[in-house]
Amino acid sequence: MVMQPASTELAARTAAVISELKNLEGPLIPILHGVQEEFGYVPQETLPIIAEALNLSRAEVHGVFTFYHDFRHHPAGRHVLKVCQAEACQSMGSDAIAAQIKQKFGIGFHETSKDGAVTLEPIYCLGLCACAPAAMLDGEVIGRLDADKIDEIAEEIRS
Incomplete structure (x- = not known):
C-alpha cells in the first residue's frame, strides 16, 4: 500500500497531539487515542508522522x-454501538442480539449505516457480565439487552 503524504493541516494537527503526549511513558497508545479523538479515526497518513x-x-x-x-x-x-461478544454475553444470547441489531440497521460489525447514523462494533467485555448480554452506546453501557431495548436504541439513534 502506497501511503499518500499528509496534508499540511493534518500534519499540523497530528504534530499538536504528539507534542502534547510524547513525554508520557509509553506514548504510542495515548497518541493514537489522541489522534482518533482529534479526527474521529486514525488517518493512515498520520502513522508515518507518529513513527518519526x-x-x-x-x-x-x-x-x-x-x-x-x-x-x-x-x-x-x-x-x-458496541455489542459485547465475550463468553458471558455469548452464553446469554449476544449472538442473537447482534444478529437482530445487524438486521435492524442493515450493517455488520465494523460498518456504518448508509445515513451515517451508527457504526456497529464488537467489543470483548464491558465488565457487565452479571447483566449480560451487554452493549455500549456512545460510551454508556446497557445491560440485559433484549428486543425492546434494541428498539429503544434504534429510536435514540434515529432521533
Whole structure:
C-alpha cells in the first residue's frame, strides 16, 4: 500500500497531539487515542508522522494500530454501538442480539449505516457480565439487552 503524504493541516494537527503526549511513558497508545479523538479515526497518513516523532519504525506503529480494535480506520457514524461478544454475553444470547441489531440497521460489525447514523462494533467485555448480554452506546453501557431495548436504541439513534 502506497501511503499518500499528509496534508499540511493534518500534519499540523497530528504534530499538536504528539507534542502534547510524547513525554508520557509509553506514548504510542495515548497518541493514537489522541489522534482518533482529534479526527474521529486514525488517518493512515498520520502513522508515518507518529513513527518519526517517536523514533519508531512505521511497521511498529502500524502493528499497534492494527492490533487494538478501538482504533478506527475510517470515520465513525454519529453514534457508535458496541455489542459485547465475550463468553458471558455469548452464553446469554449476544449472538442473537447482534444478529437482530445487524438486521435492524442493515450493517455488520465494523460498518456504518448508509445515513451515517451508527457504526456497529464488537467489543470483548464491558465488565457487565452479571447483566449480560451487554452493549455500549456512545460510551454508556446497557445491560440485559433484549428486543425492546434494541428498539429503544434504534429510536435514540434515529432521533
